[in-house]
Amino acid sequence: MRVFFSTLALCLTASFAQAQCGGSFSGFVNGLKDEAASRGHDRQSVDQFFGSVRQDPKVIAADRRQGVFQLPFTDFARRLISSGRINTGKSKARQYDAVFDRIEREFGVSRGVLLAFWAFETDYGSFQGDFNTLNALVTLSHDCRRPELFRPQIFAALKLFENGDFDPRRTTGAWAGEIGMVQMLPQDILDNGVDGDGDGHVSLKTSAPDALMSGGKMLQHLGWRAGEPWLQEVSVPDNLDWSQTGLRTTKPAAEWAAKGVTPRHGQIAGTLPASLILPQGRKGPAFLAYPNFRVYFEWNQSFTYVLTAAYFANRLEGGPVFDAGNPEQGLSGEQMKRLQQKLSQRGYDVGEIDGILGAGTRAAVQDVQQQLGLPADAWPTPALLNAL
CATH class of the missing domain: 1.10.530.10 (Lysozyme)
Incomplete structure (x- = not known):
């Protein structure tokens, strides 16, 4: 589910941002090996790490397929939140009460926050993704759409491999390279991984305490403020x-x-x-x-x-079901793309023309609504599209 990437993955050096992509896949992998060796990694370990890597066309297909994010909030929330997920969440809260107490004490992150991520990312660990993680990261780095997002994660995975916490042949996860019950990227694991169960390893795939503690530390690292609502x-x-x-x-x-x-x-x-x-x-x-x-x-x-x-x-954590109200009719995916095209033609930066009502599109809609004398609530309607 995490198809939009953490800021840690976005904070890249200029050399990574300009990383080469495309061309022969085998030649690309050889370039990665050379770079890893230049970073000081043992050549034998590098060869072992990359020995099984393969290009995975299913990863590219998944990257291009994100239609679920075109749903409006009420539909999206009803799709993801069920009574079963709520009941399981409450059960997990009781089962790992001591772990959540520790997270709240050490990192200040409320249990409901981590339970929600755990539910949405992997359905409380029941499905963590079946894409080979190294194949996914190298495939996405080779693809020229966003190589700067993924290339650093390959070398982070190499460090995890050297630590004994990553198997290039068997480690699996989401199509975008996230691993474990709360779906963390390799660099996030290096920076925020916690051995919550005390076995000497950070095992986000098999240990709920490790996954939850690591998620809590990561949120604290990202700026979570203890004791405050969200x-x-x-x-x-x-x-x-x-x-x-x-x-x-x-x-x-x-x-x-x-x-x-x-x-x-x-x-x-x-x-x-x-x-x-x-x-x-x-x-x-x-x-x-x-x-x-x-x-x-x-x-x-x-x-x-x-x-x-x-x-x-x-x-x-006991909050009520939201009041859906009676919102005005929204736009279909194709209508949203037309709207984004019109906004782009007016000089607004709406990002990719993808039919998704993201932050850039919302801001542009609100500005245009003001210009047209419409209620500037940032909700695009057929009437707004027709007016444009």
């Missing part, structure tokens, strides 16, 4: 200035309350900065997003996935 469902008044909504605008939560925003559960954290997000416009669900919510984007960069994971974390 997302809170709210109700909004009809006369709000919709142009102030979205992640681009942050106000003290108390200021949102003064404008008539009211919590559906608990109390508004008045002293914390917060953004008011409307995933399906002013007539759909509404949430206050606190600073911890932004940390989710360091794990995954899909707005819909992040919002669903944050909401599910609340549900696992």
Whole structure:
């Protein structure tokens, strides 16, 4: 499920960003071997590590196929969240209560947050992906679409191999190279791996304590703030200035309350900065997003996935089912692509024309709505598309 990559994978050196790609696959692998040797790795270990690597066309096919992220929030959330997943999450919380206590004490990450990731990434470890990890990383590095994302992960996997924690022939995971119950990239494992069960190894595939502790440390490393909320469902008044909504605008939560925003559960954290997000416009669900919510984007960069994971974390800790409201009709995938093309022609940076309502498209929609005198709630509708 993690098809948008962690910021750790994006923080690359200029040499990696300019890494070669394409050409003969065998020649590409030989180049990787030479680079590994130049980094000081033993040549025999390098040859052993790369000895079984193969190009995997199924990885490229998976990279191009991300249609699930075209779903609106309510549909996406209902697809991922079931009573079975909620019940299993509560059971896992009881089973690993001591581990979660330790995570909350050492890293400040609430158990619902990690339970939600565990559920969405691998269904609590039951399916962790069956792609050979090294094949996936080398295939994606050879592909010229985003080699700078994946090439560093190959050398991180090599270090794990030298530590005895990676088998180039047998280690499997997601198509994009993530490993284990909470799906972490090799560099993330090197930086944040924790031996939670005390056996001397970091085994994210077979040890829930290792996986959960590592996930908690990674979130802390990414900026998680202990003891603070991440997302809170709210109700909004009809006369709000919709142009102030979205992640681009942050106000003290108390200021949102003064404008008539009211919590559906608990109390508004008045002293914390917060953004008011409307995933399906002013007539759909509404949430206050606190600073911890932004940390989710360091794990995954899909707005819909992040919002669903944050909401599910609340549900696992006793929060209510969100009020779906009555949002205006949205756009189909093809309509969204047409909208993105029109926005791009107007000079907006919407990223790839992929039919996904990402941050760039939302920001552009909100600007254009203001220009056209429409409610600027960042929710694209057929009426907006026709107006353009």
